[in-house]
Every structure is written in structure tokens, then in C-alpha cells.
Amino acid sequence: MHEVKVIKNKYITIKNRIDHRAPNESDFIISEETISLNHDKVVVFVKNLYVSIDPYQINRMKTHSCSQQILPNTAAILPGQAIDAGGVGRVVKSTHPDFKTGDLVTGLLHWGEYSVIEGGRTLEKLDPKLDLPLSYYAGGVLGSSGLTAYGGFFEICKPKKGEKVFVTAASGSVGMLVGQYAKLFGCYVVGSAGSKQKVDLLKEKLGFDDAFNYKEETDINSTLQRYFPNGIDIYFDNVGGEMLEAAIENMNIFGRVAACGAISEYTDNMKKAKPDMIAVIYKRIKIEGFLSVDFMDIHEDFITTTVHHLQTGKMQAIEDISYGVESIPTAFVDLFRGNNIGKTVVQITKE
Amino acid sequence: MHEVKVIKNKYITIKNRIDHRAPNESDFIISEETISLNHDKVVVFVKNLYVSIDPYQINRMKTHSCSQQILPNTAAILPGQAIDAGGVGRVVKSTHPDFKTGDLVTGLLHWGEYSVIEGGRTLEKLDPKLDLPLSYYAGGVLGSSGLTAYGGFFEICKPKKGEKVFVTAASGSVGMLVGQYAKLFGCYVVGSAGSKQKVDLLKEKLGFDDAFNYKEETDINSTLQRYFPNGIDIYFDNVGGEMLEAAIENMNIFGRVAACGAISEYTDNMKKAKPDMIAVIYKRIKIEGFLSVDFMDIHEDFITTTVHHLQTGKMQAIEDISYGVESIPTAFVDLFRGNNIGKTVVQITKE
Numbered sequence: 294m295h296e297v298k299v300i301k302n303k304y305i306t307i308k309n310r311i312d313h314r315a316p317n318e319s320d321f322i323i324s325e326e327t328i329s330l331n332h333d334k335v336v337v338f339v340k341n342l343y344v345s346i347d348p349y350q351i352n353r354m355k356t357h358s359c360s361q362q363i364l365p366n367t368a369a370i371l372p373g374q375a376i377d378a379g380g381v382g383r384v385v386k387s388t389h390p391d392f393k394t395g396d397l398v399t400g401l402l403h404w405g406e407y408s409v410i411e412g413g414r415t416l417e418k419l420d421p422k423l424d425l426p427l428s429y430y431a432g433g434v435l436g437s438s439g440l441t442a443y444g445g446f447f448e449i450c451k452p453k454k455g456e457k458v459f460v461t462a463a464s465g466s467v468g469m470l471v472g473q474y475a476k477l478f479g480c481y482v483v484g485s486a487g488s489k490q491k492v493d494l495l496k497e498k499l500g501f502d503d504a505f506n507y508k509e510e511t512d513i514n515s516t517l518q519r520y521f522p523n524g525i526d527i528y529f530d531n532v533g534g535e536m537l538e539a540a541i542e543n544m545n546i547f548g549r550v551a552a553c554g555a556i557s558e559y560t561d562n563m564k565k566a567k568p569d570m571i572a573v574i575y576k577r578i579k580i581e582g583f584l585s586v587d588f589m590d591i592h593e594d595f596i597t598t599t600v601h602h603l604q605t606g607k608m609q610a611i612e613d614i615s616y617g618v619e620s621i622p623t624a625f626v627d628l629f630r631g632n633n634i635g636k637t638v639v640q641i642t643k644e
Numbered sequence: 645m646h647e648v649k650v651i652k653n654k655y656i657t658i659k660n661r662i663d664h665r666a667p668n669e670s671d672f673i674i675s676e677e678t679i680s681l682n683h684d685k686v687v688v689f690v691k692n693l694y695v696s697i698d699p700y701q702i703n704r705m706k707t708h709s710c711s712q713q714i715l716p717n718t719a720a721i722l723p724g725q726a727i728d729a730g731g732v733g734r735v736v737k738s739t740h741p742d743f744k745t746g747d748l749v750t751g752l753l754h755w756g757e758y759s760v761i762e763g764g765r766t767l768e769k770l771d772p773k774l775d776l777p778l779s780y781y782a783g784g785v786l787g788s789s790g791l792t793a794y795g796g797f798f799e800i801c802k803p804k805k806g807e808k809v810f811v812t813a814a815s816g817s818v819g820m821l822v823g824q825y826a827k828l829f830g831c832y833v834v835g836s837a838g839s840k841q842k843v844d845l846l847k848e849k850l851g852f853d854d855a856f857n858y859k860e861e862t863d864i865n866s867t868l869q870r871y872f873p874n875g876i877d878i879y880f881d882n883v884g885g886e887m888l889e890a891a892i893e894n895m896n897i898f899g900r901v902a903a904c905g906a907i908s909e910y911t912d913n914m915k916k917a918k919p920d921m922i923a924v925i926y927k928r929i930k931i932e933g934f935l936s937v938d939f940m941d942i943h944e945d946f947i948t949t950t951v952h953h954l955q956t957g958k959m960q961a962i963e964d965i966s967y968g969v970e971s972i973p974t975a976f977v978d979l980f981r982g983n984n985i986g987k988t989v990v991q992i993t994k995e
Contacts, residue, residue: 352922360926363897367926533921546714555921567916570884570906571703574933575711575718581932582925 300328300338300385304405305621307372311354315560315629320354321622324373328409330386337392337413339382341402342644345432346624346637347466350378351559364586365415366401376404379432381419383644389413397421399430404621406641425603426612433636434470434610435599437585441553442470443595444588446478449551449581450527454479457521459540461507462531464491464611466636467553469499471529473608476500480527483520485536487631494634499609507536517543527551533558537566541578550580560629611635617642651679651689651736655756656972658723662705666911666980671705672973675724679760681737688743688764690733692753693995696783697975697988698817701729702910715937716766717752727755730783732770734995740764748772750781755972757992776954777963784987785821785961786950788936792904793821794946795939797829800902800932801878805830808872810891812858813882815842815962817987818904820850822880824959827851831878834871836887838982845985850960864890878902884909888917892929901931911980962986968993 306324330338352358353370361369370376380402384392392398392413400416402408410416421427429435445467446452458475462468463484472495475482484495484504495504503520510516517525517539524545530537533555540550557564572578588595602608613633615624621639628637657673681689703709704721712720721727731753735743743749743764751767753759761767772778780786796818797803809826813819814835823846826833835846835855846855854871861867868876868890875896881888884906891901908915923929939946953959964984966975972990979988 352926359893359920359923363926530921537921542710552921552924555925558921565918566921567918569710570881570888570903570909570917570933572710572933573903573931574906575703575714575935577933577935577938579930579932580924581930582921582923582928584926584928587928 298330300330300407302326302328302405302407303618304375304403304407305618306374306376307354307370309372310356311351312356313560313562316351316354316626318622318626321625323619328407332388335389335412336387337384337389337398337410337416338386339398339402339408339410339416340385341380341382341406341408341641343381343428343431344402344404344621344639344641345379345436345438346621346628346639347378347432347437348554348556348559348628350376350625351629364584375408377401377408377415378404379436380408381427381431382408387413392416392418397427399436404618404639406618425600428612428614428638428640429603429610431638433466433612433638434603434608435596438466438636439470439599440588440592440595441583441585442467442474443599444585444591445529445551445553445583446471446474448588448591449583450529450549452478452480452527456480456526457523457545458482458527458529459517459521459525460484460529460531461536462486462554462556463495463501463504464499464634465531468529468531469495469611469635470608472501473499473602475527476502477602477607491634494611499611513539514542524548529553530555532556533566534564535566538568541568541572544572544576544578546576548576548578550578552580552582556629613637614640616640649681651681651758653677653679653756653758654969655726655754655758656969657725657727658705658721660723661707662702663707664911664913667702667705667977669973669977672976674970679758683739686740686763687738688735688740688749688761688767689737690749690753690759690761690767691736692731692733692757692759692992694732694779694782695753695755695972695990695992696730696787696789697972697979697990698729698783698788699905699907699910699979701727701976702980715935726759728752728766729755730788731759732778732782733759738764743767743769748778750787755969755990757969776951779963779965779989779991780954780961782989784817784963784989785954785959786947789817789987790821790950791939791943791946792934792936793818793825794950795936795942796880796902796904796934797822797825799939799942800934801880801900803829803831803878807831807877808874808896809833809878809880810868810872810876811835811880811882812887813837813905813907814846814852814855815850815985816882819880819882820846820962820986821959823852824850824953826878827853828953828958842985845962850962858887865893868894875899880904881906883907884917885915886917889919892919892923895923895927895929897927899927899929901929903931903933907980964988965991967991
């Protein structure tokens with residue numbers, strides 16, 4: 294086989310910072326570059342197969358967000374720069390002793406056709422379990438969304454059987470898994486989503502006890518009273534804003550809020566929640582933020598449990614897959630338009 | 645000794661509900677009644693010595709507050725009704741087998757000269773330690789304020805030595821104790837209060853590392869940056885509102901907010917805090933409400949530790965004592981005017 298010395302790479306960048314508004318396709322550019330595979334540093338060249346598309350990336354695209362100081366994979370994304378994201382790929386060439394050509398890898402890749410990973414630190418070899426799809430590891434049910442849902446529900450919410458659980462963005466990548474873990478554990482689960490199709494999915498396919506379309510509700514506070522006549526014990530928050538306020542209003546004593554996401558606040562900082570602190574105090578409510586990286590000590594548990602649930606058909610992983618690097622901007626923008634169902638992934642290429 | 649059959653009692657009631665505004669003296673009435681000491685039920689008649697004056701009582705005086713459904717001692721206070729509050733008194737007569745004439749008791753008494761406690765359930769006999777003042781047990785350093793501070797700081801904040809602690813209403817009944825527990829434990833403590841006199845007290849008498857007068861600050865966010873250049877690890881919140889927002893803005897990762905009170909929101913529900921949930925998530929901040937009743941399992945620890953600190957002079961309990969049942973309305977109203985320093989107690993009578 295003739296060894297390739299250069300490869301052409303298409304990748305996505307932002308044209309400008311995106312501050313306190315929803316992103317548009319016009320905020321993105323598809324750039325092209327030629328990558329030399331001859332390199333004197335320790336580098337892993339990866340051909341991307343699947344990349345993850347997640348709402349939190351919008352915080353990285355702002356001029357300022359407190360999130361940007363926290364972790365390397367929440368750092369600022371600058372115009373012109375390749376955008377890193379969870380993904381799965383195949384090693385094309387490697388000068389790193391742990392990786393060789395042909396290895397399947399997962400970790401932080403780029404929104405593009407290829408990823409050049411200096412040092413290889415953020416990668417690990419992937420030995421996919423049985424016949425589960427590779428895409429599941431690209432920030433999906435066996436990647437960060439799964440770990441977020443599993444760790445967030447079990448470690449942050451500390452559920453007891455029979456407790457009443459409310460999940461927002463319930464048909465999204467994390468919400469759909471939280472609801473299923475909660476049902477399998479023995480909780481009563483109600484989800485909120487933004488369309489009839491999503492609500493039907495939650496009730497008919499994902500086993501939620503009930504679900505509603507928040508866009509059809511005029512007073513979320515009374516909606517929650519209707520769905521939780523005996524109060525909410527656990528609120529898994531993916532949206533923030535007035536939903537968080539209403540959940541606290543309807544929460545039982547010693548209720549827990551897992552603060553996982555605040556998508557309604559990401560693109561509009563006027564929508565910040567004003568939770569009733571008097572209720573927080575008297576009802577002894579706990580509101581706790583978390584990130585999936587905090588759960589690395591339960592990662593093995595998470596994988597074992599989740600693979601078993603998937604293989605026995607007890608758990609479903611809904612994916613919203615589009616194809617080709619060109620589809621990344623729309624896939625991302627659609628998250629904020631509520632057009633996605635399940636985990637959004639872009640398949641960059643078929644092998 | 646001739647046995648008294650009836651006693652005249654003066655007690656305080658509210659004239660009307662007090663909704664979302666600061667209370668005034670004119671909201672209160674001093675009522676008079678004649679109590680017959682002949683009773684066919686199980687009753688303990690108590691002559692009140694000290695009663696506790698606490699800001700949270702305002703929530704009981706509202707037409708509606710979620711707090712009113714939580715516990716008997718947070719239930720609604722109705723116009724015309726006697727107002728229960730922590731206190732210390734002497735049993736005048738008792739048909740309860742556990743109490744006899746002359747016993748010192750503590751528990752829920754009334755804002756008045758006498759308390760008629762049916763069933764006696766909320767009382768316990770008081771065996772005061774050594775030469776510490778009786779007033780300390782009337783919701784003070786050895787009563788609910790102390791337990792709130794001790795449990796809130798150690799159980800909710802879970803401090804580590806060297807951590808940076810911020811306390812608001814720091815010269816108030818709970819705040820002054822939190823700061824001292826935190827210093828004795830080995831934390832760095834900054835308090836906020838509303839006058840130079842209070843700030844001086846914190847720094848000069850109570851051992852706070854630093855303190856500031858929030859009324860002299862125009863931008864609380866930059867104030868906190870100045871006092872905590874390396875960030876806040878623990879925020880003991882007694883005030884809510886914009887102070888809570890600024891504390892979260894200046895908090896380190898894995899910071900904890902002990903939600904103890906929200907006095908700025910009690911009397912003005914337009915002042916609700918809008919904490920940045922994106923910061924809560926990424927910094928993995930925990931905000932937790934609590935009440936002193938949750939700490940009954942550490943009550944003995946609390947008493948032993950605190951009595952030792954007081955007797956060895958390591959801890960100071962500042963009290964703001966006024967005299968006579970007539971002074972109760974002003975003592976209460978003054979809490980919302982910031983006129984109190986330390987724990988507000990009314991001494992009803994001298995024995």
C-alpha cells in the first residue's frame with residue numbers, strides 16, 4: 294500500500310462569537326486545509342467517523358462564559374479554530390506509542406473529517422462491545438450523555454424507589470436516558486418536551502409514566518401541579534428558566550434538583566431563573582450542578598449496567614444522525630430550534 | 645402560700661397579615677386576657693422569662709407562604725392569635741406529669757407574659773449549664789440560632805480547613821456564630837453587615853478575618869472579588885437576593901451555598917435572586933436549604949462543643965435584649981430595619 298503523505302481536511306469553525314442568542318448556520322464556515330502526515334511531534338492522526346453535537350458548545354462560543362475557565366473541553370472556541378467535540382474515529386497514522394494505524398479511538402476529536410491530536414492525551418482506544426453501534430460512543434448513550442444521565446441521576450439525585458421524578462428536555466440526549474434509568478430503578482417519571490411527536494415517543498417507546506408538550510401549556514406551575522398532585526421529589530433540570538422556578542414551587546420537602554443544563558438560558562441571559570429561595574430553605578431543597586467528568590470513578594459501573602440494559606432491550610437509545618461534515622452546522626443549530634429527537638450525532642463518513 | 649386561680653396575661657398578636665413589605669409597630673396589638681389555672685386538660689402554665697425574636701416569623705404572618713405548610717412552628721400566624729416563639733420560662737402550674745411548678749422550661753412559648761401549653765409536647769425541662777445566661781436558650785447561641793449555625797456550617801457546608809467562607813447578616817443571631825465556628829475550625833472568614841459598628845464588632849470582637857458594610861458598596865460583585873481574590877468556597881446565605889447572585893459569581897468549583905435565610909426577599913418578593921445556573925452547573929455548586937430541626941441528631945454535640953467554646957472564651961454570644969412584653973413589636977420590626985446587633989431577645993420579666 295502506498296503511504297499517503299498529505300490529506301485534505303474539511304472542518305467547521307465559527308465566523309464570530311455567538312453571544313446570548315440562538316446560533317444560525319451563517320455563524321459557521323466550512324474550512325479546508327492540507328494536513329501533512331509527517332510530523333516530528335507525538336501526534337495521532339484520526340479519520341473521524343462520528344462526532345457529537347451538544348448544546349453546551351454554545352457556551353464555548355460566547356465572548357465570555359464562566360464555563361470557559363473550567364475544563365479543557367469547556368474552554369473558549371475561537372473564530373477560525375477547529376472545534377473539539379466527543380467522537381469516534383479510526384487512527385490513520387500515529388507517532389504515539391499507545392496508538393497504531395487502524396485503531397478505533399474515542400475522545401475529543403474535531404468537528405471535521407480528520408482530527409490531528411497532539412500528544413494523544415484526550416484519546417483512548419475503543420473496544421466496542423458486541424454489536425452495539427459505534428455512534429453510541431460519540432457523546433451518546435455509552436459516552437458523555439450516558440455518563441451524565443447515569444451519574445447525575447444516581448449520584449446527584451440519590452433516588453429512592455417510588456419517588457416522583459420530573460425530567461425536562463426529556464427526549465434529548467441526556468433526558469431520554471435519565472427517564473429510562475429512573476423507570477428501571479422504580480421511580481415515577483414525567484417528562485417535558487417540545488412537540489407531540491416527542492411526547493408520544495416518551496410515553497410509547499421510552500416507558501415514561503407520563504409526558505407533556507410544554508409549548509401547549511400556558512401556566513407551567515399549574516401544569517406541574519396536575520402531573521404531580523403529590524409533588525416532585527427529583528427534578529433533573531436540562532433547561533433552567535421558568536421551568537426550574539415551577540419545579541421548585543412543586544417540590545416536596547428534601548427534594549433534589551440535578552442542575553445538568555440550562556438551555557433556555559444559554560441563548561438568552563434575560564431568561565435566568567428566579568427560584569423561590571424561601572421554598573428552597575423551608576423545603577430543604579438541594580440544587581446541585583455537575584459535569585460528567587466528575588463521575589469517572591463510576592464509569593465502569595455505568596458501562597456495564599448500560600450495555601446490559603441496551604442488550605436486553607430494557608433501554609432504548611434514540612439517535613438523530615445526519616451525514617457528512619457539511620451537516621454539522623444545521624445539526625447544531627437544530628438543537629436550539631428543538632428539531633432534534635434523541636442524541637444528535639453526525640456521521641462523518643462510512644468506512 | 646395562697647394558690648392563684650386566675651392570672652392576667654398580656655400578649656402580642658398581629659392586627660392583619662403582613663404581605664411582602666417590612667413590618668411596622670402598627671401591625672401589632674397588645675392583647676389582654678384572663679387565664680384560669682383550673683383546667684381539665686393536660687396543660688402546662690408557663691411564666692415567660694425570655695422570648696426569641698426571629699426574622700423568619702414574618703413568613704408566618706403572610707397571607708400565603710410555602711413555609712406555612714412545613715412544620716408546626718412555621719405554620720401561619722393568624723390575626724388575634726397568640727404568636728409562638730422559642731423561649732425560656734418557669735412553670736407556674738402543670739397538670740402534665742413531666743412538669744411541676746417551679747421547673748425551668750424551654751421550647752415554643754408565646755410572645756406574651758404567660759404561655760398556656762396544652763399537652764406540653766413542645767416543652768422540655770431546662771437544666772442550665774453552669775453560669776451561662778438563661779437567655780442563651782431562648783432561640784440563641786444554645787437554642788435554635790446556635791443549632792442552625794452549627795448544623796448549617798458543619799453538616800451542610802462540610803468545610804475543609806483553610807477554605808474561604810463568606811457570611812451575610814454576619815452580625816445577626818446566626819451569622820455571628822457561623823463566622824466564629826468557621827474561624828475556630830480553621831477557615832478564612834469574611835462577613836457582610838449593614839453598619840460600621842457591626843463591621844467593627846465582627847473584626848474586633850468576633851475574630852472575623854475581614855468584614856465590610858454592604859450599604860457602602862455599589863457593586864457587590866466587585867466587592868466580593870476584592871475580599872476573595874481566590875474565590876469563595878462556602879457561602880452561608882442569610883439574605884438571598886443580589887448577594888446570592890454575586891456569591892455564586894465569585895464561587896470556586898465545588899463551592900457550597902448553605903441557604904439559611906433570605907431576609908432581603910422576605911419583605912419584597914421582587915428581590916428574588918437570579919443565580920447564574922450556568923455557573924452553578926460548570927462550577928458544580930451545591931445550594932442547599934435547611935432548618936435547625938434537621939440537626940436534632942447532633943444536638944448533644946452542638947451543646948457540648950458550644951458550651952465549651954463559651955466557657956473558655958473562644959466564642960462570644962452578642963445579645964440585643966429589650967425588656968417587657970410591650971417591647972416585642974419594636975424588637976421584631978427592628979430586625980428588618982437592621983437595628984439589631986447579635987441575637988434579639990426580649991426579657992419578659994426578672995424573677
